[in-house]
Amino acid sequence: MVSYLLFDLDNTLYSSSFGLEKAVGERIRKFTAQYLGISEAEAVQRRQARIAFYGTTLEWLMAEEGLTDVDTYYRAIHPAGEEEGLYPDPKVRDFLLSLKQPKAILTNSPMEHAERIINKLELQGIFTHIFDIRWNGLQGKPQKEVFFRVLKTLGKSPQEVLFVDDYPSYVQGYLDIGGQGILLDEENLHQDYPHERINSIFELKKYLEA
C-alpha cells in the first residue's frame, strides 16, 4: 500500500523537452573540463570511467580530484535565471493535488535550484519535504543511504513509498532496497528497462488505486 509519494525534480515534474537539464549537463561538462584543465571531450571520458562509483559528478570530483569549493561548483552549474525557459503546466499541479498521498521531492541538486524550479513551475505548497543534496550530506541517488535517510525522516518503509525518477539507475537503486519505484521515460529512451515504466506522470494514478 503506497502511503507516500517521492518525486525526483528535474525531467520528472517538468517535461524533458524544455532542455533545462540538458543545459545543466553542459555546464557540468564545461566546469569539469576547466577545473581539470582538459578538453570537454576528455572530461566526458574521465567522468564516464568513474561516475558509476558515485551518485553525482560533484561526489566524484570531491573524492578523486580534490574539489572542495562546493558553492563555486553549484554557482557555475546552477546560475541565477537557469529556470527562465521553463513554464508551468497547471495540469501537473492539479494532478498532484488530486492524489491523496502526501508528496516529497528527492533531488541530487541543491536547494537553490529546487526552489527556483518549483517556483517557476508554480508547484509551491504541494510537497511536505524537499530533500536536496546538501541535506543528504552531498551524497546523491542512487546510493542506498540517501533513500534510507529520506525514509527515516518520512517514518516509512521502502514498500510504503512510491519513488518516481527519470534515471533508470536511480529507480533501480530504490528497487534494490525493496522500494516501489517507477521510471518516468517521457521520450521512450529506455525501452529495455525491465521494470515499471511510464511515459507521463499522469499514468501514476493506476499504481495508486487499490
Ligand SMILES: [Mg+2]
Ligand atoms: Mg531527473
